[in-house]
Amino acid sequence: MSRWVRTILITFSFLLAVFFLVVLLMIVSPEILTGMITLTLDMAQKQPIRTIAIIVTLTGFLITLIALVVSVMSGRLRKTRIRANEIGAIEIGVEAIENIALNSAKIAQSGVKSAKARISPSRGGKLSVRMICQVYSDVEIPMMMARVQERVKKDIEKYTGIEVENVEVRVSRVEAIAPRVER
Secondary structure (H helix, E strand, C coil): CCHHHHHHHHHHHHHHHHHHHHHHHHHHCHHHHHHHHHHHHHHHHCHHHHHHHHHHHHHHHHHHHHHHHHHHHCCCCCCEEEEECCCCEEEEEHHHHHHHHHHHHHHCCCCEEEEEEEEEECHHHCEEEEEEEEEECCCCHHHHHHHHHHHHHHHHHHHHCCCEEEEEEEEEEEECCCCCCCC
């Protein structure tokens, strides 16, 4: 999620929290409720204040609507990626693409013990893949993770027909190889 989307969502959340705090205080204290009713009536009767209140209220409503749309649209990919051909549509789930990436990382013979994959949209209908891997201690990390990147990109493009813009690999942990016990 981009920085400006997070800023909008944080601002919206803060304003919503303040609104509900004021509503709670109005419910708890009759004096605050009376004060808010008096303030509202004063704003409704005085034309310049009324115009300002309408503008502020409409702006708040639009920001709320934009925050809702942005938060829904900027989340993870839509549940499926649709590919059309002459017979019909083919829907490929995000989980399926993530599983292709995980299987590719494990069969790349690069010492990956476990991995997690996140798929996100990129420019031009392409995909961006982010992987977090745990590797064994006897792995040349730069060389082997480059192999994982190549394999994941190649396999996703081969099996789904969707181009991959980039594959980011982060090694979060190096696991020691368990000693073999001979009997």
